[in-house]
Amino acid sequence: MAVSNLANEFDRLVQKARAERSKLGAVRDQVVQALYCEAQQIAGRVVKTEEKKRDLDRIIDNIVTSKIFGYPLMLALLSVVLWLTISGANRPSALLADLLFGFEHKLTSFFRWVGAPAWLHGVLVSGMYRCLAWVVSVMLPPMAIFFPLFTFLEDLGYLPRVAFNLDQLFKKAGAHGKQVLTMCMGLGCNAAGVIACRIIESPRERLIAILTNNFMPCNGRFPTLIAMAVVFLGVLSGGAHSLVAAALVAGAVVFGVLVTLAVSWTLSKTLLKGVPSTFTLELPPYRLPKIGPLLVRSVLDRTLFVLMRAVAVAAPAGALTWLLANLRVGDLSILAHLAGWLQGFGHAIGLDGFIVLAFILGLPANETVIPILIMGYLAQGMMVEPDSIDALRAVLVNQGWTWLTAVNMMLFSLLHFPCATTLLTIRKETQSPKWTVLAAVLPTGVAILVCFGLTQLVRALGLV
Amino acid sequence: MGLTAQSTGLYAFLEELRRSTVPADAVVALAGNPNTGKSTVFNALTGLNQHTGNWPGKTVVLAKGSYRHQDKNITLVDLPGTYSLLANSADEQVARDFICFGKPDTTVVVADATCLERNLNLVLQVLEITPKTVLCVNLVDEAKRKRITVDYPALARNLGIPVIPTAAREKTGLAELKEAIHQVAFGRQSNQPKRIVYPERLEAAIGRIQEEVERLFPGQFNSRWVALRLLDGDASLIQEIRNYLGKVPAGLAGASGFNFSPLGSN
Numbered sequence: 001m002a003v004s005n006l007a008n009e010f011d012r013l014v015q016k017a018r019a020e021r022s023k024l025g026a027v028r029d030q031v032v033q034a035l036y037c038e039a040q041q042i043a044g045r046v047v048k049t050e051e052k053k054r055d056l057d058r059i060i061d062n063i064v065t066s067k068i069f070g071y072p073l074m075l076a077l078l079s080v081v082l083w084l085t086i087s088g089a090n091r092p093s094a095l096l097a098d099l100l101f102g103f104e105h106k107l108t109s110f111f112r113w114v115g116a117p118a119w120l121h122g123v124l125v126s127g128m129y130r131c132l133a134w135v136v137s138v139m140l141p142p143m144a145i146f147f148p149l150f151t152f153l154e155d156l157g158y159l160p161r162v163a164f165n166l167d168q169l170f171k172k173a174g175a176h177g178k179q180v181l182t183m184c185m186g187l188g189c190n191a192a193g194v195i196a197c198r199i200i201e202s203p204r205e206r207l208i209a210i211l212t213n214n215f216m217p218c219n220g221r222f223p224t225l226i227a228m229a230v231v232f233l234g235v236l237s238g239g240a241h242s243l244v245a246a247a248l249v250a251g252a253v254v255f256g257v258l259v260t261l262a263v264s265w266t267l268s269k270t271l272l273k274g275v276p277s278t279f280t281l282e283l284p285p286y287r288l289p290k291i292g293p294l295l296v297r298s299v300l301d302r303t304l305f306v307l308m309r310a311v312a313v314a315a316p317a318g319a320l321t322w323l324l325a326n327l328r329v330g331d332l333s334i335l336a337h338l339a340g341w342l343q344g345f346g347h348a349i350g351l352d353g354f355i356v357l358a359f360i361l362g363l364p365a366n367e368t369v370i371p372i373l374i375m376g377y378l379a380q381g382m383m384v385e386p387d388s389i390d391a392l393r394a395v396l397v398n399q400g401w402t403w404l405t406a407v408n409m410m411l412f413s414l415l416h417f418p419c420a421t422t423l424l425t426i427r428k429e430t431q432s433p434k435w436t437v438l439a440a441v442l443p444t445g446v447a448i449l450v451c452f453g454l455t456q457l458v459r460a461l462g463l464v
Numbered sequence: 465m466g467l468t469a470q471s472t473g474l475y476a477f478l479e480e481l482r483r484s485t486v487p488a489d490a491v492v493a494l495a496g497n498p499n500t501g502k503s504t505v506f507n508a509l510t511g512l513n514q515h516t517g518n519w520p521g522k523t524v525v526l527a528k529g530s531y532r533h534q535d536k537n538i539t540l541v542d543l544p545g546t547y548s549l550l551a552n553s554a555d556e557q558v559a560r561d562f563i564c565f566g567k568p569d570t571t572v573v574v575a576d577a578t579c580l581e582r583n584l585n586l587v588l589q590v591l592e593i594t595p596k597t598v599l600c601v602n603l604v605d606e607a608k609r610k611r612i613t614v615d616y617p618a619l620a621r622n623l624g625i626p627v628i629p630t631a632a633r634e635k636t637g638l639a640e641l642k643e644a645i646h647q648v649a650f651g652r653q654s655n656q657p658k659r660i661v662y663p664e665r666l667e668a669a670i671g672r673i674q675e676e677v678e679r680l681f682p683g684q685f686n687s688r689w690v691a692l693r694l695l696d697g698d699a700s701l702i703q704e705i706r707n708y709l710g711k712v713p714a715g716l717a718g719a720s721g722f723n724f725s726p727l728g729s730n
Binding site for chain 1: 550581582584585587589610618658660661663672673677692694697702705709
């Protein structure tokens with residue numbers, strides 16, 4: 001029998017096995033079940049454990065991953081984390097802002113004292129320093145609370161349970177259950193989330209996870225979401241600001257998950273067709289995290305890392321924006337010209353030209369969107385320092401903002417194109433300019449669609 | 465025989481193994497779940513005699529090392545840590561291909577004594593491929609601390625293979641492990657491993673396909689396991705068998721079956 005003959009015979013055998021399989025039902029399930037059954041029986045016979053903890057783990061798992069309590073518990077935990085972040089960050093944020101903007105006056109006096117030209121003071125102090133001060137005072141406190149809490153849940157062993165709970169949903173969307181873990185990373189930083197997609201082996205499912213990671217708001221966008229929620233929407237309800245704001249931000253995250261599922265489903269039905277693959281997910285034993293190392297890791301590795309990155313981008317972005325806002329062509333600043341061009345488009349999706357421009361200029365880092373926006377607004381003549389939430393609110397109302405603008409700002413921030421760092425990471429991970437472009441175009445399309453739809457609906461109903 | 469484009473991967477790695485400076489008297493594969501101290505066992509057995517080899521075409525790096533036991537050179541290959549061999553990932557595929565097509569003289573599965581049940585899944589899957597298996601139950605010190613006791617003789621009886629408890633970090637149980645490997649690798653002990661029994665209809669189908677596998681590849685693979693994988697429609701295994709066929713030197717493929725020993729041991 002020659003080799004080619006053997007190969008032919010083998011192919012025939014494969015066909016035969018295929019025919020048999022169609023009569024057998026799910027072979028893989030039967031195999032896996034028999035294996036698990038046997039393993040359980042043998043372990044039951046030879047292993048004796050006096051340990052109570054494992055039983056306790058099992059009891060906790062039965063609740064945490066149960067059909068009834070699983071989802072509410074996840075939502076509750078998400079809300080609690082966000083509430084702690086928002087209410088806890090309020091005061092330190094205000095203090096930091098006082099401190100940093102107070103120092104700006106000192107800087108200004110110093111520049112006057114040495115007789116520096118006005119443009120130098122503008123670029124360095126009003127542009128660079130103010131943008132930095134904003135980024136630090138708005139971002140640092142929430143991150144210093146959010147990251148330790150997140151790391152706590154991670155070390156506790158809760159995140160794999162979240163993946164376990166959501167696995168079914170993701171499977172239905174044609175995606176991989178491990179995508180949930182990459183999304184959790186995305187809550188910290190989308191670039192990190194995209195890298196985390198390496199844990200997904202199937203290229204098809206990895207691409208889906210990479211392309212949709214952006215729908216998880218990263219720490220650069222959380223401040224925007226929180227600011228919008230607190231500034232505008234929280235106020236509507238009177239007293240319990242931080243509670244309502246937390247619920248709104250939690251709602252935004254849930255909406256991000258829903259969009260992820262919808263887009264994943266669409267992708268797996270169109271561009272990236274295929275069947276979701278099975279995988280083994282280890283549910284590690286619950287461990288009470290050690291607080292010391294946890295703080296070191298979450299504050300040094302995550303908080304400061306993200307903050308330094310934001311600062312590195314915010315400084316040049318601040319200077320550039322100041323220049324754009326202060327260099328005049330005709331009787332308007334360049335910024336105002338650009339915003340003017342974008343006004344029609346911005347208005348159609350319930351934003352305005354300045355907001356759209358801020359998102360575009362914020363491409364290097366999402367953290368800078370609000371500082372750029374405020375600089376754009378303030379350069380139009382109203383000199384208020386946005387050192388408090390109320391002042392910020394006053395600025396925005398002055399620009400004709402309504403609750404709809406704030407909602408659209410949240411939605412657009414949640415859904416729009418990822419930052420430049422994330423795009424570069426996607427380029428590296430996919431080795432393909434085509435997928436990188438899609439990773440920018442796809443979310444932006446979704447963002448425009450959602451904001452446009454909502455705005456037209458609300459306007460048609462006369463709610464604004 | 466030259467390497468065809470298809471046959472990189474496993475065979476390139478095996479070729480490299482064969483060319484290593486110290487001829488191996490036996491090749492031993494080290495499998496196991498992640499986080500079982502598999503690498504610690506590997507390091508404890510091989511000491512500084514280690515190299516890493518690339519698995520061409522896949523981003524999987526395999527470490528190999530060697531040690532001497534009773535005047536025999538044993539080459540140890542550290543497979544990627546996996547939970548199963550159902551080839552859901554590149555790692556699992558590499559581990560499976562090595563155990564199935566690399567035909568190691570012994571496969572050692574390293575298991576975690578503190579969560580034996582989870583680890584037994586992989587052990588049972590390895591046993592479906594090869595009886596020449598030794599179970600190394602590692603981290604027994606940690607299990608003792610957690611007040612978990614394992615009846616090792618009973619486990620050995622249940623599985624039908626040697627079971628060696630070790631605490632590789634403390635370097636205990638390693639001499640026994642080396643001896644057990646020696647016994648299995650040089651045929652001084654033949655195992656009667658536990659066989660998983662599947663539902664009746666599946667068993668009947670396995671029987672029918674197994675017959676043909678045996679006819680096509682007499683004595684080359686575990687025909688029962690290959691039959692089961694074919695029934696599962698395991699595309700990656702089917703592809704790997706095609707690669708394997710591509711490697712067969714035409715002249716040797718007689719009706720009696722070819723004696724193709726890819727490791728070229730001895």
